[in-house]
Structure formats: C-alpha cells, structure tokens
Amino acid sequence: xxxxxxxxxxxxxxxxxxxxxxxxxxxxxxxxxxxxxxxxxxxxxxxxxxxxxxxxxxxxxxxxxxxxxxxxxxxxxxxxxxxxxxxxxxxxxxxxxxxxxxxxxxxxxxxxxxxxxxxxxxxxxxxxxxxxxxxxxxxxxxxxxxxxxxxxxxxxxxxxxxxxxxxxxxxxxxxxxxxxxxxxxxxxxxxxxxxxxxxxxxxxxxxxxxxxxxxxxxxxxxxxxxxxxxxxxxxxxxxxxxxxxxxxxxxxxxxxxxxxxxxxxxxxxxxxxxxxxxxxxxxxxxxxxxxxxxxxxxxxxxxxxxxxxxxxxxxxxxxxxxxxxxxxxxxxxxxxxxxxxxxxxxxxxxxxxxxxxxxxxxxxxxxxxxxxxxxxxxxxxxxxxxxxxxxxxxxxxxxxxxxxxxxxxxxxxxxxxxxxxxxxxxxxxxxxxxx
Amino acid sequence: xxxxxxxxxxxxxxxxxxxxxxxxxxxxxxxxxxxxxxxxxxxxxxxxxxxxxxxxxxxxxxxxxxxxxxxxxxxxxxxxxxxxxxxxxxxxxxxxxxxxxxxxxxxxxxxxxxxxxxxxxxxxxxxxxxxxxxxxxxxxxxxxxxxxxxxxxxxxxxxxxxxxxxxxxxxxxxxxxxxxxxxxxxxxxxxxxxxxxxxxxxxxxxxxxxxxxxxxxxxxxxxxxxxxxxxxxxxxxxxxxxxxxxxxxxxxxxxxxxxxxxxxxxxxxxxxxxxxxxxxxxxxxxxxxxxxxxxxxxxxxxxxxxxxxxxxxxxxxxxxxxxxxxxxxxxxxxxxxxxxxxxxxxxxxx
Numbered sequence: 102x103x104x105x106x107x108x109x110x111x112x113x114x115x116x117x118x119x120x121x122x123x124x125x126x127x128x129x130x131x132x133x134x135x136x137x138x139x140x141x142x143x144x145x146x147x148x149x150x151x152x153x154x155x156x157x158x159x160x161x162x163x164x165x166x167x168x169x170x171x172x173x174x175x176x177x178x179x180x181x182x183x184x185x186x187x188x189x190x191x192x193x194x195x196x197x198x199x200x201x202x203x204x205x206x207x208x209x210x211x212x213x214x215x216x217x218x219x220x221x222x223x224x225x226x227x228x229x230x231x232x233x234x235x236x237x238x239x240x241x242x243x244x245x246x247x248x249x250x251x252x253x254x255x256x257x258x259x260x261x262x263x264x265x266x267x268x269x270x271x272x273x274x275x276x277x278x279x280x281x282x283x284x285x286x287x288x289x290x291x292x293x294x295x296x297x298x299x300x301x302x303x304x305x306x307x308x309x310x311x312x313x314x315x316x317x318x319x320x321x322x323x324x325x326x327x328x329x330x331x332x333x334x335x336x337x338x339x340x341x342x343x344x345x346x347x348x349x350x351x352x353x354x355x356x357x358x359x360x361x362x363x364x365x366x367x368x369x370x371x372x373x374x375x376x377x378x379x380x381x382x383x384x385x386x387x388x389x390x391x392x393x394x395x396x397x398x399x400x401x402x403x404x405x406x407x408x409x410x411x412x413x414x415x416x417x418x419x420x421x422x423x424x425x426x427x428x429x430x431x432x433x434x435x436x437x438x439x440x441x442x443x444x445x446x447x448x449x450x451x452x453x454x455x456x457x458x459x460x461x462x463x464x465x466x467x468x469x470x471x472x473x474x475x476x477x478x479x480x481x482x483x484x485x486x487x488x489x490x491x492x493x494x495x496x497x498x499x500x501x502x503x504x505x506x507x508x509x510x511x512x513x514x515x516x517x518x519x520x521x522x523x524x525x526x527x528x529x530x531x532x533x534x535x536x
Numbered sequence: 537x538x539x540x541x542x543x544x545x546x547x548x549x550x551x552x553x554x555x556x557x558x559x560x561x562x563x564x565x566x567x568x569x570x571x572x573x574x575x576x577x578x579x580x581x582x583x584x585x586x587x588x589x590x591x592x593x594x595x596x597x598x599x600x601x602x603x604x605x606x607x608x609x610x611x612x613x614x615x616x617x618x619x620x621x622x623x624x625x626x627x628x629x630x631x632x633x634x635x636x637x638x639x640x641x642x643x644x645x646x647x648x649x650x651x652x653x654x655x656x657x658x659x660x661x662x663x664x665x666x667x668x669x670x671x672x673x674x675x676x677x678x679x680x681x682x683x684x685x686x687x688x689x690x691x692x693x694x695x696x697x698x699x700x701x702x703x704x705x706x707x708x709x710x711x712x713x714x715x716x717x718x719x720x721x722x723x724x725x726x727x728x729x730x731x732x733x734x735x736x737x738x739x740x741x742x743x744x745x746x747x748x749x750x751x752x753x754x755x756x757x758x759x760x761x762x763x764x765x766x767x768x769x770x771x772x773x774x775x776x777x778x779x780x781x782x783x784x785x786x787x788x789x790x791x792x793x794x795x796x797x798x799x800x801x802x803x804x805x806x807x808x809x810x811x812x813x814x815x816x817x818x819x820x821x822x823x824x825x826x827x828x829x830x831x832x833x834x835x836x837x838x839x840x841x842x843x844x845x846x847x848x849x850x851x852x853x854x855x856x857x858x859x860x861x862x863x864x865x866x867x868x869x870x871x872x873x874x875x876x877x878x879x880x881x882x883x884x885x886x
Contacts, residue, residue, distance in 0.1 A: 221817035370725035448732040459715035461858040467747040474745040478717035504785035527724035535704035536716035
C-alpha cells in the first residue's frame, strides 16, 4: 500500500523505566537505563552559553528536593516518520504526529536554572520545587517517576533570552538522547494513536487548549516558535503527543510542563473514549493573556468559530492543564461564552484560587454560560509542610515568595503550590465543594 | 447520658403565635421553652438538646430598630447561655430572613454557633451567605416546615458539639462562600467527559463550580469643581520604595503601604521598584510615572485644574488578590482618605 504522506497515525513503542544509573555506556535493559554521563554531556555541551552543566538522578522515595525547576520533558525519539519529536527544535522536519516513536515511560528530563540578568513581574521565573518523597510528593509533578536533572549555569555575559534558548535545546536533546538507547530494541508494547471514523451518532467533540503566552519566560512554543501572535488553529492530537507544544513558561509553579503537553489529560481521555462515547475531532489551540478586554472577547470568538467550523458539537476546554487564575480567566470565560453562543456546548476544567480556608471567592471572572465546570480544587489549599531533606538538586536556597527572604533549600518547607501542582491535582481527582 | 444542649430559638411574631401583619411591630420578648415550630424543632432534636427559651420579635419592629433589637437579643443570650442559636426557618419571607441572618451573624461573632433556614431566593440569603452563615435550604413556604427543622436540628447538634460539618450538599445548607478541596477519586478528565456527555444528552449534571455574581459598584457622583478638590493617588501596581520596606508580596497581598510624595515633582527611577508579579515591570522601573502618573498630576496641580494632590501615595498589589482582602484594603484606604478630606481618587490600572 502506498504510504500517505499526510497521515496522522502515531505508533508509540513504550519501554517501561524504573531506574536510571550512570555507567560506561548508555543502554536500556529490563526497565533500567544506564547512562554514559560523559557522552550525554558532550551531546548537550554549549560552553559559550552554558558554562557549567550538572547532571543528577532523582528517584521516587529518595530524601531529595529539586529546586528552581523550569521544565519537565518526556524522553522519546522518532524511529520512523516524517518529523522528529519536539519538531521545530530539530530543524524543519514537520509536521509531527505520524510514524513511530519510542518512549521511556516512567521517566522525565528536568531542567533547573537561575537566569543571569534580573527579571521582573510577569516575565520572571517563579520558584518551583519537587520533593521526591514525604507529604508533598503526591502534589509534585514527576515525584513518582525517575528523573534525569540538568542543572545549567550561564556563561558570563549571556543574556536571559540566549540562555533560555540553550535550555530548551539542552532539555530536548537530553530527552532524545535517553530514548535513543532503545532505537534498536523491540518495544514490549506498542500503542497506536489514530482518529478512525466512528459511528455517526456520537457527539463531535473538540478539545480547546488555551496556551500561556506573555513573553520571554512566560510562553509556549508551537513547532519551535512562540505563540505571541497565534490565532486559534487546529492541531491533530498526535501532534501534541509528538511534542509540537513545548513549554517556555516559568511563571506560577503550578504551570504546564512540556511533559504535561505531551501527556495532556484531556487529549488522552478523549482518545480513550473516541469511538465509544465521543467522536474526537481534534484540538483547537489559542493563546490566553490577551492584552485588552476587546482582544479577550475577540479571542473567544476566534476560538469558537474554529471549533464550529470543525463541526464540533461539544468543546472540552482547559488552560493548559487547568491553569486559570489571573487575567486569563477572562479570555477563558469569553471562549466558553462564544462557544455556547455559537451552539457548541462546553465543559471546562478550572483551578480555584483564594485563601487556604476557602472563604474567598475562587474565580476572578464568570459568565452565565459557564454552566458546566470541573474543578481541580483550590491552589491555596493547605498541604502538609515538607520536612528537611538529605539532598538538594538545583540550588542551595529557595524563595517561594518574593515577600520571604531566600532560605536554606534543604530545611523544612511549607509551600502551597509545588511544581506542576495543577496537573497533579487534576490527575489525583481533587475537586472542591461548597462546605 | 450527657446533659442536653441548650438551644435558644428565634421566631418572628407570626410564627411566635402573636398574629400576622398587625403584630409585626411587636418588640422583642422572651418566652421560656419552645413556641410554635419550636415544638417540632424539639422533637427533631430528639432529646439531645432542649429549647430553653424562644425570642420573638415582629419583623417590622426588627427592621426599624435593628441595632436596638440586636443589643436586647445579645443581653438575653448572656442570661440564657445557649450552646447553639437556631433562627426561623424564614422560608421566602424577606424581612424575617434578614432578621434571622443578622441575629445568626451576631451569635457567630460571640462564638455561639448558629443555624437558620431560608429559601434560596430570600434576600436574607443573598446578604448573609457571603458572611459564611449556615442557612439550611428550605421550601418557599411553611409547607416545608418539618424537613427544614429536621435538617436545621441535625446541623445545629453537630455545630453545638463542634463536630465536623459535611458539605453543603450533604447537610442541605445553601452555599456559604466557603470552598473545601476534596478528593473525588476520579481524574478531572474523566469527570469532564462524563459531564459533557450528560450535558450533550440533556441529562441532569452538577457543575462543580457555581459562581456568585459580583456586586455592582455604583460610581460616586461627579466632582463639581476639580480646581477646589483634594486628589489622592491610590494604586494596586505594587510600586514601592526601593528595598520594599513594607514587604509587599508579588501576589495575594493582604496589606497596603503609604509613601510620601510631598515635594516630589515626579517619581525618580531607581528610588522605586515594582513588586507586582502580574505584569512586565520593565517600563515601570524605567519611568515609575508611567504606572503612577505623579508628573502629570503635578502639571494639573500647577495649572490649577485640580486643587491639590495629597502628600501620600497609597500602594498595594492587585495581582491574584483575594476579593475579601481587597475589599478590606479598599475600605481601610478609603477611611484614611475620607479622614484627610480627600474628595477624588485617581486609580491608575496596571
């Protein structure tokens, strides 16, 4: 059969991973990945930008804390197909979403760094912390998987923008390097992702994803380019699984990671129910945090018309992995309103803000059309303080809030929002009720 | 067996057996033991608690003498030493609902647990649910007396015993502007698709967030003569003196600061920093006047367009601010402004 060059059929060969270890050669066997640290360092080296690069390992259950976390990436490699994984960051091989990948399931590449030049306001990295064990671990992204941690130190004179670009290259190269150990191996399981035609009476559903885009350090990449001027457009869900979206947003610690984009919970759930309960048409992406009320309303209509023109009857809406909270809630509500007014029924997943005892209003905006909301609970919700840890990766001090002085990173720590907390809360099944 | 808990019940004159509208002007009176619906209430309390006294007041009298009634009721509570106060239920009777709500709020302030009951459309519900009162949802009329009193009694016993209280849905009270994070055991994506299918099929479903509408703030009347007006600058931009001496946070502020701008013609770069975490502060740092336009206001002052600018600049951080904290901060700053004779405020947005 002739090959269809425009197909979106993605096979994922899954290699379970339980342990990573440093060794003389990089090799995958029986759930263990041995890593040649020198070879990996040579692959990642960009001495003119990154003066020093530490590589650490962190496993679940260890008394270990990872600080200044910027992103988490799933280790995967394209073994057959027209694009690379994380396409756009490895030349112009695109579009993604077709062919065969190998994925190390149960592992992530983390990147940690502090930027060379001062930053301010929205365009600043917020402290993001992972505890690999203890009471906070269930609320930290990647605390339940094996992590290769890159700690990057900038070369003198490097700008934040140049350093940031190098961090993206380093984390994505490392993710591909690790998975490449499996290219010659036969995967124990293969998952196939394809939107096959389904029974005509199933509701036609799209997933609407509002991306975080404000500027350097608060942005999301689509095929290697920031989404500042992005008008709502269509993605095949396979493009997301294949890494077409890469995170460059370091604002709130609860933010989406690249890992969360490639494992987006609504994409996976709609795929699971495609052909059974729903007819999954695809994904509409657009950026939130528009600059004015007019642009926020426009964003809603521009998104709704794409959904409608795709033939959608239902739109599942989230802001990345549930990260509504600031002024993007207005864009979000306008999207719900416009979809409903154009005859596309909505269900939206949201986080709730407010204070720890829940006695504050938890949303900053609301439209009457938002009559079907799913909550992942309150981000101010108290979780137990974490005890001191034996080992810290990524830095020696932490500053969870600008109102606090930096303090010892290994000591006891009370943090309400850990790294990737919104994603974790969604997967844990947390919600909130009137009480 | 432990001693029965002490309940003081509040009724309006109608339910207190004093007649209808003509008796609405009845002042506060206290009767020992249960009266009218109080007998059903005592049955529902099933011997665990006793209605030791009933306070009765006409709705009209309450509305016209609210503060005086509150004082008298407080005095009765001091004498009666209740473990829990129960008011109503008021169903959809508006003035009765307002009285029940106010008295329950006063009881809670004295650390006496209180429970009332109303229909969701009772104006007392709109006013007092945001005060976090426990208001059992009732039918619109006294047809629903028995189930209302049973739920009120059950909740009152839990509250009097300081036992954990269930959710609004479990206990039957109206949402009282308190959210509790809970585990559903089912990932958000699964719940979301399930909800979408129900909505699509026209089946009943429950949104996990039902949101209160925000209150409308009416604008103040226009200033008659700006050239005679004392103007103040108030900002949520987080523009603070260098070093952030008041430790304002970048988000979720709970306090405010004031800085003197007396004698300053403009804000000088380097003397100020912006701690607000919700916008790119670069332009504000380069020229603080672009976020807090002291230079422009001084020009208007010199030209006589405005009378005078207040010597102090009031600052907080609006980013991710809690509504309750912002209301309090706003009220505190406003009180200071009024005390200093300010007639107009410029609120530059970020």
